[in-house]
Amino acid sequence: MTLIKIKKVVKYLLALIFHFSGFNYYHISKLNSHYILMFHRLDDDNDILNISIPLSYLSDIIIWAKGLGEIVNMTDLLIQKEKKVRVCITFDDGFKNIKSITKIKPNIPSTLYLSTAYVESEKKFxxxxxxxxxxxxxxxxxxxxxxxxxxxxxxxxxxxxxxxxxxxxxxxxxxxxxxxxxxxxxxxxLPRHINDNQQFLNWEEIEYLISVGMEVGGHTHSHVISSKVTADEFRKEIVMSNNLITNNTGKPPKHFAYPNGRIQDISVFSRDILKNHGYMSAVTTIEGPNSIEDDPYMLKRFNVSKDRIENPWGRPSKAMFTTMLVNPISVH
Ligand SMILES: [Zn+2]
Structure with a gap:
């Protein structure tokens, strides 16, 4: 057995203990927190950058999340300030393959953070x-x-x-x-090739997704990291993205996801610009649950990749999922 495999087995055994002892459930129900889950691509393929998950895994996650609390979109999470366990499903960027979420019935409320430069384009991220x-x-x-x-x-x-x-x-x-x-x-x-999994949604598909319960938020126009550009460049990105979303969906975006989203990627000026352009929340990629008192412009999320919720034998595991959310000894 390789070292990586041994680590995976140990991690899984710990997850089983935290899950089946009731520790995770106790912790989640005591805190009454909000868990925002981040996804990018719904794809069965090998996931080198930890941004893909098979649809069947998402389907399991939705069942597990419903067992913990209510699944809501970002607007409901922000407007109904309730102290109870709630879970948000969010997708970043706007990859075409997230369309397959519509195969999961009944419709799941979710939020899509769209980088508008890529919509309807053959452009590659x-x-x-x-x-x-x-x-x-x-x-x-x-x-x-x-x-x-x-x-x-x-x-x-x-x-x-x-x-x-x-x-x-x-x-x-x-x-x-x-x-x-x-x-x-x-x-x-280097040689180029077209891979369908990397293509982006078009506006018609986005409208269809909205009709089945997805709401659209902003993610800048061309996916710029706010700490790498000037305030003016960031403002232009927000204006362009807001105009495109409003013109194509009829609704201005209310929720934002910082591209890359770590603390060092978020500039000091971004909050004011977002507020001035009608955003009521912004999510990061900083990991953890949120409470209702938390800053709505610095919400934490969990990057749910295939690797993190799989058992060592390559099957999605509920114990790995709840242990990721609670992270009792900072190894998940
Ligand atoms: Zn992104």
């Missing part, structure tokens, strides 16, 4: 484009030192996975214009 370009690359290494990045070894699939994760975290530190330059360069030197 740089995160997924990098992933595809590197996976398809036949070079043994990739030298990006001229962009103040590194040299990446690509001669095995494991090294490609490491390179994707590393490049993904390094490139986020650059200004959006520099990110675009790196991606353009990679498009020139």
């Amino acid at each position: 740089w995160v997924t484009e990098l992933e595809t370009l590197i996976l398809r690359c036949e070079k043994r290494s990739l030298d990006l030192t001229s962009f103040c990045l590194d040299v990446y070894e690509l001669d095995t699939i494991q090294k490609k996975h490491i390179a994707i994760r590393l490049l993904n975290s390094q490139i986020k530190k650059l200004h959006p214009a520099s990110i675009e330059a790196v991606v353009k360069y990679l498009r020139l030197i």
Whole structure:
């Protein structure tokens, strides 16, 4: 057994103890918190960047979440200030494959944070484009030192996975214009291919999703990280995104998700700009439950990836899910 497998088994055994002893349920019902779950892609494929989950897993999560409390969208969570366990299902970015949520019946309230530049476009999200370009690359290494990045070894699939994760975290530190330059360069030197799973929703599909219970929030126009741009650039992104959402759905967005969403990605000016442009909440990717007293512009979320809720034998596990929410010893 590899070390990774042993770690997974230990994590799972701990999760079973916390779950079946009632510890997790006791903790969740005592705190009466709000749990905002973050998803990106509904996809069965291998999940290198921890942003995909199979639809069947989401379906299980919804059943488990209903067992803990009520599932609501962000508007209901914010407007009905109730101290009871509530769960929000949120999707970031607007990938086409989230349409498959409509296969789960009855309709589930959810919130979609849309990066409007990608709607109806064949444009690739740089995160997924990098992933595809590197996976398809036949070079043994990739030298990006001229962009103040590194040299990446690509001669095995494991090294490609490491390179994707590393490049993904390094490139986020650059200004959006520099990110675009790196991606353009990679498009020139690496072969391209179209993958349906990376395509984005169009407005017609978004309207259909709204008709079955999804609400649309903002995620900037071109997915800029607010701490990497000026206040003016951020404001322009918000105005553009709000106009597009309002014109296409008939409703201005009320909820926002900070792209990348860690504390260092959120600039001091973003809250005022969001408030001035009609947003009543903003979610981060900082992990944890929220209470009704918490700042509505710094709400925490759980990134629910396949890896985090799977048992060592590759099946979704309720014990892993409740242990992720409670995180009793900070290993989940
Ligand atoms: Zn995003």
